[in-house]
Amino acid sequence: DQQVKQNSPSLSVQEGRISILNCDYTNSMFDYFLWYKKYPAEGPTFLISISSIKDKNEDGRFTVFLNKSAKHLSLHIVPSQPGDSAVYFCAAHTGNQFYFGTGTSLTVIP
Amino acid sequence: DAGITQSPRHKVTETGTPVTLRCHQTENHRYMYWYRQDPGHGLRLIHYSYGVKDTDKGEVSDGYSVSRSKTEDFLLTLESATSSQTSVYFCATRSGSGANVLTFGAGSRLTVL
Numbered sequence: 453d454q455q456v457k458q459n460s461p462s463l464s465v466q467e468g469r470i471s472i473l474n475c476d477y478t479n480s481m482f483d484y485f486l487w488y489k490k491y492p493a494e495g496p497t498f499l500i501s502i503s504s505i506k507d508k509n510e511d512g513r514f515t516v517f518l519n520k521s522a523k524h525l526s527l528h529i530v531p532s533q534p535g536d537s538a539v540y541f542c543a544a545h546t547g548n549q550f551y552f553g554t555g556t557s558l559t560v561i562p
Numbered sequence: 563d564a565g566i567t568q569s570p571r572h573k574v575t576e577t578g579t580p581v582t583l584r585c586h587q588t589e590n591h592r593y594m595y596w597y598r599q600d601p602g603h604g605l606r607l608i609h610y611s612y613g614v615k616d617t618d619k620g621e622v623s624d625g626y627s628v629s630r631s632k633t634e635d636f637l638l639t640l641e642s643a644t645s646s647q648t649s650v651y652f653c654a655t656r657s658g659s660g661a662n663v664l665t666f667g668a669g670s671r672l673t674v675l
Binding site (some may be wrong): 498 | 662
């Protein structure tokens with residue numbers, strides 16, 4: 453019973469275009485959502501987050517959107533760069549625990 | 563990265579042997595976590611600690627135990643390793659209950675033959 457789901461295992465995008473990564477969740481008690489980026493043989497690194505009381509948070513090329521009624525989260529990367537190629541995990545927080553999705557592998561094609 | 567060091571970084575062991583993974587942090591963070599990463603499953607929480615000697619189970623705690631005798635160290639023990647515990651293990655920390663971001667270590671790759 454995965455509480456956080458990323459239904460697209462992979463995504464390929466041309467350099468300069470928009471990358472949209474999606475995430476769905478089931479637990480209405482989640483109060484904070486995060487995106488992490490992971491390169492091979494490294495630990496995940498924090499990218500951007502959003503509180504459940506907001507619907508959008510922007511940081512440079514990265515924007516996270518939250519649709520609470522649909523229990524849906526998305527990460528937009530504009531413009532996409534080859535260095536963005538990595539695995540992206542969405543995560544959700546409640547209490548002392550953080551639940552992660554299965555990840556989406558993004559490839560940005562030069 | 564909150565000065566998180568995981569050891570060993572790589573280990574190969576045999577079924578039935580005990581294994582201990584160590585996570586050491588230098589930031590005096592209160593909370594520490596152990597996750598495992600597996601293809602198709604993402605990151606799953608094994609155990610976490612909310613203070614010295616205070617620990618709790620996560621989603622996949624069976625077959626694992628933890629100990630935290632000092633703020634800076636969080637140990638993950640596999641009492642009798644099985645092949646299903648072959649995985650990459652990540653330690654993470656966060657500074658307090660009001661901090662909603664986890665900072666991860668570089669990971670420990672464990673292979674159980």
